[in-house]
Amino acid sequence: MARTxxxxxxxxxxxxMQAFGFSMQGLGAAWRHEAAFRLEVLLAVVFMPLAxxxxxxxxxxxxxxxxxxxMLIIELVNSAIEALADAISTEHxxxxxxxxxxxxxxxxxxxxxxxxxxxxxxxxxxxxG
Numbered sequence: 001m002a003r004t005x006x007x008x009x010x011x012x013x014x015x016x017m018q019a020f021g022f023s024m025q026g027l028g029a030a031w032r033h034e035a036a037f038r039l040e041v042l043l044a045v046v047f048m049p050l051a052x053x054x055x056x057x058x059x060x061x062x063x064x065x066x067x068x069x070x071m072l073i074i075e076l077v078n079s080a081i082e083a084l085a086d087a088i089s090t091e092h093x094x095x096x097x098x099x100x101x102x103x104x105x106x107x108x109x110x111x112x113x114x115x116x117x118x119x120x121x122x123x124x125x126x127x128x129g
Contacts, residue, residue: 036107044069048065067117
């Protein structure tokens with residue numbers, strides 16, 4: 001069940017718990033309705049443990065894991081933009097199309113960044129230059 005707003009009559013701990021619940025609902029909705037998100041989560045399940053194993057230092061591990069996490073985050077934002085655009089109108093509108101294209105471009109850039117981070121950290125180990 002989707003939320004409408006926070007219950008402002010509760011204390012900060014209750015609001016944090018509500019926010020956590022809403023976040024979990026969002027992740028569940030992304031998993032149920034977004035094929036791209038499901039694919040990226042499955043890739044993350046493979047690549048995040050690899051990042052921990054392959055990273056030579058904590059910084060390398062954080063860069064490798066963080067690049068995958070950033071892709072997931074941007075995919076969630078893109079999915080939110082697309083859902084909002086579809087809720088406004090399913091008919092073609094240039095600004096809604098632009099919003100969807102910009103969200104997609106953000107996912108592409110996050111993916112290219114992740115690939116560049118992985119390549120720059122791992123390729124020199126196998127192909128020293």
